[in-house]
Amino acid sequence: MSNEQNIESVLILGAGPAGLSAALYAARGELNPLVLTGMQPGGQAALTFTIENYPGFPEGVGGTELGDLFQKQAERFGARVEFDSAVSVDFSAQPFRVKTYNGEILAKSIIIATGASSVHLNVPGETELTGRGVSYCATCDGWFFKDREVIVVGGGDSALEEAIFLTRYATKVTIVHRRDELRAGAILQNRARENAKIHFIWDSVVKEIRGEDKVTSVLVENVKTGEQSDVLTDGVFVFIGHTPNNEMYKGQLEFDERGYLRVDSHMQTSVEGVFACGEAADGDYKQVVISAGMGATAAIAATRYLEKLEG
Ligand SMILES: Cc1cc2nc3c(=O)[nH]c(=O)nc-3n(C[C@H](O)[C@H](O)[C@H](O)COP(=O)(O)OP(=O)(O)OC[C@H]3O[C@@H](n4cnc5c(N)ncnc54)[C@H](O)[C@@H]3O)c2cc1C
Numbered sequence: 001m002s003n004e005q006n007i008e009s010v011l012i013l014g015a016g017p018a019g020l021s022a023a024l025y026a027a028r029g030e031l032n033p034l035v036l037t038g039m040q041p042g043g044q045a046a047l048t049f050t051i052e053n054y055p056g057f058p059e060g061v062g063g064t065e066l067g068d069l070f071q072k073q074a075e076r077f078g079a080r081v082e083f084d085s086a087v088s089v090d091f092s093a094q095p096f097r098v099k100t101y102n103g104e105i106l107a108k109s110i111i112i113a114t115g116a117s118s119v120h121l122n123v124p125g126e127t128e129l130t131g132r133g134v135s136y137c138a139t140c141d142g143w144f145f146k147d148r149e150v151i152v153v154g155g156g157d158s159a160l161e162e163a164i165f166l167t168r169y170a171t172k173v174t175i176v177h178r179r180d181e182l183r184a185g186a187i188l189q190n191r192a193r194e195n196a197k198i199h200f201i202w203d204s205v206v207k208e209i210r211g212e213d214k215v216t217s218v219l220v221e222n223v224k225t226g227e228q229s230d231v232l233t234d235g236v237f238v239f240i241g242h243t244p245n246n247e248m249y250k251g252q253l254e255f256d257e258r259g260y261l262r263v264d265s266h267m268q269t270s271v272e273g274v275f276a277c278g279e280a281a282d283g284d285y286k287q288v289v290i291s292a293g294m295g296a297t298a299a300i301a302a303t304r305y306l307e308k309l310e311g
Helices: 017-028 043-047 063-076 138-145 157-166 186-194 288-309
Strands: 007-013 034-036 080-082 086-090 096-100 103-112 116-118 149-153 172-176 198-201 204-210 217-222 228-232 235-238 242-244 274-276
Touching (some): 007 017, 007 096, 017 034, 017 063, 017 103, 043 063, 103 288, 138 235, 149 157, 157 172, 157 186, 157 235, 172 204
Parallel strands (some): 007 034, 007 103, 034 080, 149 172, 149 235
Antiparallel strands (some): 086 096, 096 103, 204 217, 217 228
16 A cells, blocks of 8 residues: 555645635646635635625625635535645645645645734733624624624724624714724715714724623723723724734745735745735735635646646
8 A cells, every 4th residue: 555645736725715716727727726724714705794896796795605606616626625724834845745733735836825814903801802892803793783882993994894784783883093084995985974873983092992701891092182081882893904824934935024925926926836816915905806816817827837847
């Protein structure tokens, strides 16, 4: 009996829009790709209730539903999707090696699509009260705040989208934003401003989240006057940005100054045969459609790389 370990042609790390689009293209290239989902199948897109700006869905599409559709389409052509996470990588020689919770996988090419995670406020009370009123996902937790009051921290697209979504449940949604204007797009800004349930606290930051076994208030500080106030609330939803999940690649791949993986126009990283796509390598655009496009590019480039490698 041979004890030679199987070598995958393409191993895709991550099952968000980038990873699953890469899987679709690699599968249609007959590379039989293996996809590791990590802890969040569907990726960040699955955290939002509706996506209204992914082409092909004129009425919008549910975030979880879109992830399921991406996965089904990739599986139809032979992609294998496994619920497992990469814990360390070795890109120093062919075949590349990836340790996972379930073992070790060898692969001739790797597509990194491990995306990004929510930035935390890092204030007292946040960690202790996470799951007890502090949340980073309105779709997951909004329902718990039916007929209650919540605070949303942030001023970008995600913050406004989620604040509007939360008005389905909450009686009052107060957006705390550190500036006096929003970063979000015009359509969202208008929708939020016109929503009678949404209120704003401008030029302010959350300094502390308070409560014994559940959130009861937040300490808010005005950044211009220094004035502090205790604002009563039942929940705090934090949408202040994302940080790429790139720790694992330190010392193996090149990064840009903001911590994103450096790639060329073919999504090739600093190691030939290792590609990166989506929010792991995109600090600027952070959209489903863009991550999906980067994923497709990475898979086509991986196909060409393998043709060259295998002669
Ligand atoms: C609340 C919210 C609302 C949004 N709304 C919109 C919107 O309306 N329209 C829009 O275009 N975009 C929206 N976005 C942004 C969009 O979701 C992201 O740009 C997109 O999901 C990024 O795709 P990705 O595949 O690069 O990464 P992600 O979606 O972050 O997926 C990363 C994947 O990698 C996996 N992973 C992580 N670590 C590991 C590991 N060690 N091993 C294996 N797998 C791992 C994760 O489990 C996940 O499957 C929203 C984001 C949020 C948070």
